[in-house]
Amino acid sequence: MxxxxxxxxxxxxxxxxxxxxxxxxxxxRNSLAAQVRMFAAQSAVLSALAAVVAYxxxxxxxxxxxxxxxxxxxxxxxxxxxxxxxxxxxxxxxxPYLSTSPTLAICGGLVVVAFYVMAPxxxxxxxxxxxxxxxxxxxxxxxxxxxxxRRRALTQILxxxxxxxxxxxxxxxxxxxxxxxxxxxxxxxxxxxxxxLEVFIYxxxxxxxxxxxxxxxxLRG
Numbered sequence: 001m002x003x004x005x006x007x008x009x010x011x012x013x014x015x016x017x018x019x020x021x022x023x024x025x026x027x028x029r030n031s032l033a034a035q036v037r038m039f040a041a042q043s044a045v046l047s048a049l050a051a052v053v054a055y056x057x058x059x060x061x062x063x064x065x066x067x068x069x070x071x072x073x074x075x076x077x078x079x080x081x082x083x084x085x086x087x088x089x090x091x092x093x094x095x096p097y098l099s100t101s102p103t104l105a106i107c108g109g110l111v112v113v114a115f116y117v118m119a120p121x122x123x124x125x126x127x128x129x130x131x132x133x134x135x136x137x138x139x140x141x142x143x144x145x146x147x148x149x150r151r152r153a154l155t156q157i158l159x160x161x162x163x164x165x166x167x168x169x170x171x172x173x174x175x176x177x178x179x180x181x182x183x184x185x186x187x188x189x190x191x192x193x194x195x196x197l198e199v200f201i202y203x204x205x206x207x208x209x210x211x212x213x214x215x216x217x218x219l220r221g
Contacts, residue, residue, distance in 0.1 A: 008056040009128035015049040016132030023142045028100055036081045043073035046165055057176050097149050107142050114138035129173040139166030
């Protein structure tokens with residue numbers, strides 16, 4: 001596979017950095033609707049990265065993956081989440097367990113951990129995209145942390161979707177993409193999971209008048 005390695009590496013690494021920056025911007029957003037919009041923007045950056053890899057790699061199938069990813073993660077899934085925000089009436093501030101300052105400090109530490117863990121991989125890899133792999137792994141760690149740090153079910157769903165985006169980016173940077181049929185299957189699974197969780201959120205809201213998981217834990221006998 002022939003690459004114009006210098007411009008390709010520069011563009012890929014810049015998009016990977018923008019992806020990670022979107023993770024931090026999502027964390028500091030104070031409203032659920034703003035977080036959903038930031039997730040859509042992050043997904044758009046990732047679909048652009050897939051298109052760049054497809055262009056420089058000459059992979060028509062990967063262009064298809066980028067299009068499917070954009071449709072599912074930039075348009076369809078954010079629309080479903082925004083519908084949940086609107087119907088449940090959750091325009092209030094986001095309620096994490098930790099405030100913004102310690103959350104950002106922990107996420108910054110996770111970025112350092114990701115670079116330390118991935119250092120042997122980047123040192124031994126000859127791929128033009130190798131420098132972006134630690135950024136993608138940092139996104140995985142931040143997605144996991146976001147999932148456990150959020151008290152509301154919808155923001156936990158966003159953490160899971162951030163995690164899934166980061167895993168896709170690792171595959172993209174390390175192997176130059178996944179087969180189209182695999183990405184379609186994964187995207188549909190993610191959409192089905194979001195739709196199911198949306199139904200559960202409605203039911204939780206109807207029965208308990210809150211989707212704060214901390215309050216729901218207090219119901220245990």
